[in-house]
Amino acid sequence: MSRRSILIGTGSALPDRRVTNAQLAEQGVDTSDEWIVERTGISARHIAGDGETTATMATEAARRALAAAGVPAREIGLIVLATATPDQTFPASATRVQTALGIDDCIAFDVQAVCTGFLYALTIADNMLKGGMAEYALVIRSETFSRILDWGDRATCVLFGDGAGAVVLKAEAAGDRGILATRLHADGRHNDLLYVDGGPSTTGTVGKLRMKGREVFRHAVVNLAEVFGEVLSASGHSVEEIDWVVPHQANKRILDATARKLGLAPEKVVVTVDQHANTSAASVPLALDTAVRDGRIKRGDLIVLEAMGGGFTWGAAVLRY
Numbered sequence: 001m002s003r004r005s006i007l008i009g010t011g012s013a014l015p016d017r018r019v020t021n022a023q024l025a026e027q028g029v030d031t032s033d034e035w036i037v038e039r040t041g042i043s044a045r046h047i048a049g050d051g052e053t054t055a056t057m058a059t060e061a062a063r064r065a066l067a068a069a070g071v072p073a074r075e076i077g078l079i080v081l082a083t084a085t086p087d088q089t090f091p092a093s094a095t096r097v098q099t100a101l102g103i104d105d106c107i108a109f110d111v112q113a114v115c116t117g118f119l120y121a122l123t124i125a126d127n128m129l130k131g132g133m134a135e136y137a138l139v140i141r142s143e144t145f146s147r148i149l150d151w152g153d154r155a156t157c158v159l160f161g162d163g164a165g166a167v168v169l170k171a172e173a174a175g176d177r178g179i180l181a182t183r184l185h186a187d188g189r190h191n192d193l194l195y196v197d198g199g200p201s202t203t204g205t206v207g208k209l210r211m212k213g214r215e216v217f218r219h220a221v222v223n224l225a226e227v228f229g230e231v232l233s234a235s236g237h238s239v240e241e242i243d244w245v246v247p248h249q250a251n252k253r254i255l256d257a258t259a260r261k262l263g264l265a266p267e268k269v270v271v272t273v274d275q276h277a278n279t280s281a282a283s284v285p286l287a288l289d290t291a292v293r294d295g296r297i298k299r300g301d302l303i304v305l306e307a308m309g310g311g312f313t314w315g316a317a318v319l320r321y
């Protein structure tokens, strides 16, 4: 019997502390609300405080997703956590989440694909569920990018925020709902356009985020438009049939340029970058959870998820909610 992964619950979590553009400028970043809004569409971001970590936010988002799905934690057989900012180099933050949720035994590991982490984690979990490795999976994305930002580099520190998002997937006999197609890519020739200048096996330090913003922007629009077409052709749908696009929330101008290139109506694109900034891998599930909870996304809607990030990595998924 062929199986399909159904999305049965979403959840998200943000740090308590919300920081506006004006507050960043007051705290000494050489910037202005006007510049940030005009270039990125970002008005505010959440920044993790003492005790708030990738694993604690992931656990909170997971609890909300489990509650929304009506599934007890003990049913979970697989946890895939996408993060580029784990609590520790090892063990995987997914195992901390597992313990915090009171799950004694399940498959649990982290995935590192930076801002495309959500699409990579979702694709892995989807294939493991379809392969019969588990019946229920938690796919979580959580990031504390504030801890790898160089607060003296105004070209990057204003762009990112912290947060987490989670979904519960359930394996069911294939029907018309669920994840219909996924496509993933990576091209390591562009490592030096968006990276962290440290790591356990090179500097022995955590490092800080570095980015050549203009070049990332150019590649993002081209790659996202390509993978969008590719995943739609894999699922057999046209752009007109899509109800919602939930993109990685990097920059409002990237979202607008990609939508224009694809001939997508702007009102079909879920935008949260204004309030959350770029939360890396967490941004797609955070935006998804926001639109599910405010009633925009409804059962039966056809949704495209897409993301692009350091590596470069990029990918997309089509699902019927």
Ligand SMILES: CC(C)(COP(=O)(O)OP(=O)(O)OC[C@H]1O[C@@H](n2cnc3c(N)ncnc32)[C@H](O)[C@@H]1OP(=O)(O)O)[C@@H](O)C(=O)NCCC(=O)NCCS
Pocket: 030, 031, 032, 035, 036, 039, 040, 115, 154, 155, 156, 158, 211, 212, 213, 214, 215, 216, 217, 220, 250, 251, 254, 278, 308, 309, 310
């Ligand atoms: C980062 C980004 C917003 C910068 O916009 P841009 O139009 O390319 O701006 P530039 O980097 O060319 O800088 C233009 C000017 O603004 C200045 N500037 C940069 N950051 C600034 C800030 N936060 N506040 C005020 N001025 C700033 C620069 O110093 C430069 O000044 P100069 O002309 O006097 O040298 C844009 O390139 C971008 O969004 N790129 C994609 C980044 C992204 O989303 N990455 C994540 C993908 S996962």
